[in-house]
Amino acid sequence: MDDPLIVVTLLLVAACATAAVAVRDPERQALVLAVLGTTLAVLFTVLQAPDVALSQLAVGSALTPLLLLLSVRKVRRRGRKKDKAR
Amino acid sequence: MNGWTVAATAALAGGVGATVWGVATGPLRRRVVAQNLSTSLACPSLLLLAQGYDRPSYVDPALVLALLGPVGTLVFARLLAEDLEKDPPKAPWLTYAASGFGAVVVLVLCVVGGPDRAMGKLLVTGALLVGGNLIASRALAGGIAGSRHG
Numbered sequence: 361m362d363d364p365l366i367v368v369t370l371l372l373v374a375a376c377a378t379a380a381v382a383v384r385d386p387e388r389q390a391l392v393l394a395v396l397g398t399t400l401a402v403l404f405t406v407l408q409a410p411d412v413a414l415s416q417l418a419v420g421s422a423l424t425p426l427l428l429l430l431s432v433r434k435v436r437r438r439g440r441k442k443d444k445a446r
Numbered sequence: 447m448n449g450w451t452v453a454a455t456a457a458l459a460g461g462v463g464a465t466v467w468g469v470a471t472g473p474l475r476r477r478v479v480a481q482n483l484s485t486s487l488a489c490p491s492l493l494l495l496a497q498g499y500d501r502p503s504y505v506d507p508a509l510v511l512a513l514l515g516p517v518g519t520l521v522f523a524r525l526l527a528e529d530l531e532k533d534p535p536k537a538p539w540l541t542y543a544a545s546g547f548g549a550v551v552v553l554v555l556c557v558v559g560g561p562d563r564a565m566g567k568l569l570v571t572g573a574l575l576v577g578g579n580l581i582a583s584r585a586l587a588g589g590i591a592g593s594r595h596g
Contacts, residue, residue, distance in 0.1 A: 362447055365455045372462055379470035387526060391477045394518050395469045395484045398511065399462060402488055405495055405507055413507040421485070421511065422518040429525040 362406065369403045390428040397421045450498030454491045461487035461544075475535035478522050478586050485515025486544040486579045490551035493571065497555055502564050509571045516578030523585040534588050541583040545576045 376396040383389045397420020404413035447455075465487060468480030489511045496504035523530070552572030556565050 362451060365447065365451055365458075368455050368459045372458065372466060375463075376466050376470075379466065383470065387529070388474065388477055391481045391522065392469050394481050394522075395466060398484050398488045398515070399466070401507060401511065402458065402462070402491060402495075405492055405504060408499075410501075410504050410507050414510055417507060417510045417514055421514045422521060425518055426521045426525075429521065433525065 365406055369399065369406050372399045373403050386428065386432045390425040390432075393428065394421055394425045397424065448498055450494050454494035454498060457487060457491045457494065457547075461547075462491070473533070474526070474529055475533050478519070478526065478530065479535045479537045479540065479583070481522065482516075482519045482579060482582050482586065483540060483544050485511060485519065486541075486548055486575060489515065489571070489575050490548045493551055493555055493568070497558070505564070505567055505571065509567065509574070512571050512575040512578060515575075516582040519579075519582035520585055523582065527588075530586065531588065535586050538583075541579060545579050548572060548575045548579075 373396070376392065376399050380389060380392040380396050383392055397416060400420060401413040401417045404410070404416055462484055465480045465484040469477050469484065489508050492508035492511060493505060496502065496508065549572060552568055552575075556568055559565055559568070
């Protein structure tokens with residue numbers, strides 16, 4: 361009965377996931393991942409699983425990008441130190 | 447499907463679809479704005495879905511999204527500050543339009559639902575959504591001192 365809604369959200373998730381794979385720069389990838397987390401939460405709500413959507417939101421919208429950006433930062437800093445040492 | 451879910455479908459296909467396009471292409475300043483807008487467009491859609499399915503408990507994901515979405519944008523504003531300083535993102539009209547859409551949805555749902563406890567929850571969600579998005583877009587544009595020195 362809600363077929364168009366499910367199709368629209370599935371298409372959004374598919375487009376976003378493809379973009380997350382296709383984008384090369386890790387910082388931009390983190391941005392796409394944050395949007396992917398939000399669209400996945402909407403998909404879970406449409407599929408009548410709001411509890412799964414809650415945990416997806418908690419993990420996907422803030423925690424995953426934070427971890428990614430922090431690790432990218434640390435790796436870059438270490439690279440800079442090595443460059444200076446040479 | 448009823449009118450509420452049709453409205454949610456339209457908001458998802460038009461609004462969130464546009465933000466997915468915006469976040470996947472273009473310069474960094476456009477991507478962070480699109481990420482911020484995706485929150486402020488997905489949250490009203492979740493509220494519309496809760497009304498369409500006639501399940502008041504479905505408002506909870508919208509409340510969590512209104513709380514955590516701006517937090518995620520602030521994370522980007524803080525950790526990408528060096529890159530954003532070179533060309534700061536400025537899209538005030540888009541931000542105001544998305545916030546206005548959220549406020550309109552919350553007000554319509556309040557009028558339809560009538561005054562009870564659910565209405566308080568809706569109002570809290572709307573206030574968090576609009577306030578959080580305005581603060582997050584200010585932080586992205588470099589308006590908050592301290593977000594520049596990462």
